[in-house]
Amino acid sequence: MSESWKEKVSTPALVVDYDILQRNIKKMAEFTKNRGINLRPHVKTHKCPIIAHMQLAAGARGICVAKVSEAEVFAACGVNDILLANEVISPEKIQRVLNLNTFTRTMVIVDTKKNVEDLNQAASKRNVELEVLIDLNVGMDRSGVLPGDAALELAKLIEKSTHLKLHGLQAYEGHLMYIKDFDQKEAQTKACMKNVVETKELIEENGIDCNVITGGGTGTYNITGTYPGVTEIQPGSYIFQDHHYHSLVPDFDIALTVLTTVKNKPVKGIITLDMGLKAITIDKGNPEFKGYGRKVSLGALSEEHCQCTCSSKVELNIGDKIEAITAHICTTVNLYDFFHVIQNGEIIGIWDISARGMNV
Structure with a gap:
């Protein structure tokens, strides 16, 4: 699948895979229907x-x-x-x-x-x-x-x-x-x-x-x-999943990531991303990076920056964009005003997170 959509998105940004989202919705709905119970997500x-x-x-x-x-x-x-x-x-x-x-x-x-x-x-x-x-x-x-x-x-x-x-x-x-x-x-x-x-x-x-x-x-x-x-x-979390829940309940796939940009390469083996504590939460663990496994791992997270250590086999340059998978989806979503919705490598919508910050 083409990743050219990433060039059109300012980071950090929340990204939803539409097809995975639909599959997660359908799977939970079918589960409850087949058992004759109601679903109240x-x-x-x-x-x-x-x-x-x-x-x-x-x-x-x-x-x-x-x-x-x-x-x-x-x-x-x-x-x-x-x-x-x-x-x-x-x-x-x-x-x-x-x-x-x-x-x-x-x-x-x-x-x-x-x-x-x-x-x-x-x-x-x-x-x-x-x-x-x-x-x-x-x-x-x-x-x-x-x-x-x-x-x-x-x-x-x-x-x-x-x-x-x-x-x-x-x-x-x-x-x-x-x-x-x-x-x-x-x-x-x-x-x-x-x-x-x-x-x-x-x-x-x-x-x-x-x-x-x-x-x-x-x-x-x-x-x-x-x-x-x-x-x-x-x-609730099944809708997007995070890597913490996914490790325990793999029945639903990860539909949401945080897109982030490599801003700096200060020393060998270190990259700095434009994704800090104001863009992703770590209350249930550090983020993982889609497609990189253990080759990229979080070292330090401040308000606006994420410093990561990289394997020598990883080639990431300034300006490259990668996707982070949060360990806690609910608190991460509450940091953003909208989702970028992606299907078949294209942006198909910008959806408002209308209840973001509604805490009273």
Whole structure:
């Protein structure tokens, strides 16, 4: 495939391979369809309405977002089924969620009695029915109420609330995503989901409708997504993949890279790229370089520069452009305003990352 497109792109830049993107979308959609469950992809990974609509067109039930501001962006772009997979606590954000529910379905998760009461009070004043899911702590210890009796008590409170409706249970096993040994990951994930399914049954035994169990991620999609009783999964990173996830879940291919230019060759065996911490993140590891394997490796990363060591077999000159594969796709995407979309060696689009920086 021709790489002449690189000459037309100012660097550093985010580049998406359109065909790989489409394959990843299709593969996850077919997985969920074949198992009779819903797909609700987490769009915090790509933050791009165009890609969200591609996922919905392929069969996704709706989307997940992390922030109210993300929900506002995607709702304004025509997405009409949104799960805000975080508790909404502050009064002004609650009002914004209620505003969204005047024209699009926007659900939230809850894990405390006070939050349930605050949401119900605000919804009653606006005469809006708000759908909520109980957030279960399945071992991550970041948020959520414990499965079992504690969740049941919260379900009873929601059932009594005049303007809240229990949609189901949210159960994100994020602490298991990066376990390398699959058998260990499978056993721990199934143990989590067993507690979740039993909690759903307990709630229903007490006469309360609880129709949905949603959770999972790219790292556990094929475990959580096949567990009896789970009705929906929320993977995000599969859409692009990064080399960290790809080493654990090779089912989806790497569709996104950071294009960068060789700026300097200060000494033998060293190149400096125009890709620093403002262009790629390293919170989950150093980037790899497409087509170079271990022949090019990161030495130091500053705000605007990346110094790399090169094998004697590598011939890179000032002005050459190479592609870096990030170890964490979500945080890297949030550094950019748009994607360059490539197909068959040509730039076919510039897609806005409209929810970039939407952190409130």
